[in-house]
Amino acid sequence: MMKTDRKSLSTHLKTRHPFTLTVTSGKGGVGKTCISVNLAIALQKHGISTLLVDLDQGLANVDVLLRLCPGNTLHSYLDEQSSLEDCVQKGPEGLRFIANRSGKEGSRILGLKELNGIIHDLARIDCPPEVILLDTGAGISETVLSCSAMSDETILVTTPEPTAITDAYAMVKAIHRKRSSAVVHLLPNRVRSIEEAHKTTNKLTSVAKKFLDFDLCNFGWIQEDDMVQQSVQKQVPLLLESPGCPASRNIRFLAAQMSSTIRKHQVLNND
Ligand SMILES: Nc1ncnc2c1ncn2[C@@H]1O[C@H](COP(=O)(O)OP(=O)(O)O)[C@@H](O)[C@H]1O
Ligand SMILES: [Mg+2]
Numbered sequence: 001m002m003k004t005d006r007k008s009l010s011t012h013l014k015t016r017h018p019f020t021l022t023v024t025s026g027k028g029g030v031g032k033t034c035i036s037v038n039l040a041i042a043l044q045k046h047g048i049s050t051l052l053v054d055l056d057q058g059l060a061n062v063d064v065l066l067r068l069c070p071g072n073t074l075h076s077y078l079d080e081q082s083s084l085e086d087c088v089q090k091g092p093e094g095l096r097f098i099a100n101r102s103g104k105e106g107s108r109i110l111g112l113k114e115l116n117g118i119i120h121d122l123a124r125i126d127c128p129p130e131v132i133l134l135d136t137g138a139g140i141s142e143t144v145l146s147c148s149a150m151s152d153e154t155i156l157v158t159t160p161e162p163t164a165i166t167d168a169y170a171m172v173k174a175i176h177r178k179r180s181s182a183v184v185h186l187l188p189n190r191v192r193s194i195e196e197a198h199k200t201t202n203k204l205t206s207v208a209k210k211f212l213d214f215d216l217c218n219f220g221w222i223q224e225d226d227m228v229q230q231s232v233q234k235q236v237p238l239l240l241e242s243p244g245c246p247a248s249r250n251i252r253f254l255a256a257q258m259s260s261t262i263r264k265h266q267v268l269n270n271d
Helices: 009-014 030-043 074-078 112-122 142-150 162-178 194-212 226-234 245-271
Strands: 019-025 052-054 086-088 094-100 131-136 153-158 186-187
Touching: 009 226, 009 245, 019 030, 019 142, 019 162, 030 052, 030 131, 030 226, 030 245, 052 074, 052 112, 052 142, 131 142, 131 186, 142 162, 142 186, 142 226, 153 162, 162 194, 226 245
Parallel strands: 019 131, 019 153, 052 094, 052 131, 153 186
Antiparallel strands: 086 094
């Protein structure tokens, strides 16, 4: 079904296991794609080679935010119309990304086996990435839950709105049901104050602990910032368009934390 380059067993054994990070949410439109793109750029700026994969199966738009043509998408590879290498495009700051197709009804469900196959193959491309960041679609679906289940860690984005928090909790329940050992970082986005960020985080961590005995991790927050909309309008990533704005500073803080987690993971798994 999927094309895998044949390499010798010795090369296979030496292959590094990339750190895999899923970005997801319950409710749509909470900022997953903006965060994925900018977090990926921030990690790349930390010297961590990063590959961003658009796994929004219905409404893919990473390419739009990067003002790049989708070209060969992940589906070209899954349909055996192109090699995985031919789907990898170059983005800003040396970031690489794989686009997905948008606007197709009845989007293909990707289960654990298929997703593990993709990650396995991505670990074997030329100059394999150290991090694979998966930007998923909103809502509870087999693809999103499988992404989270096979990732090293998951970032669950929510806004402080009660509807987004309710949907985030529904997602926490579904992720926990699928893999109770999942590492889930909560990320409140569009917060107007630190108090609002803490309130959002506390609500979710306390219900997850009480009803599921599941510990969610705190991962910081991202402020409401008009520069985010402006950067989307211009199709220039926020970190490049307004590196000094509050949301950019928040994202750099998250990337600094994530990069130390990634370095630890590399020491434990590869060396
Ligand atoms: N921190 C923020 N401050 C202000 N607006 C934001 C922020 N984060 C996201 N947005 C707005 O939300 C919109 C949707 O974001 P997007 O990343 O496409 O959401 P999702 O991928 O979750 O559907 C963006 O186009 C932007 O206008
Ligand atoms: Mg999106």
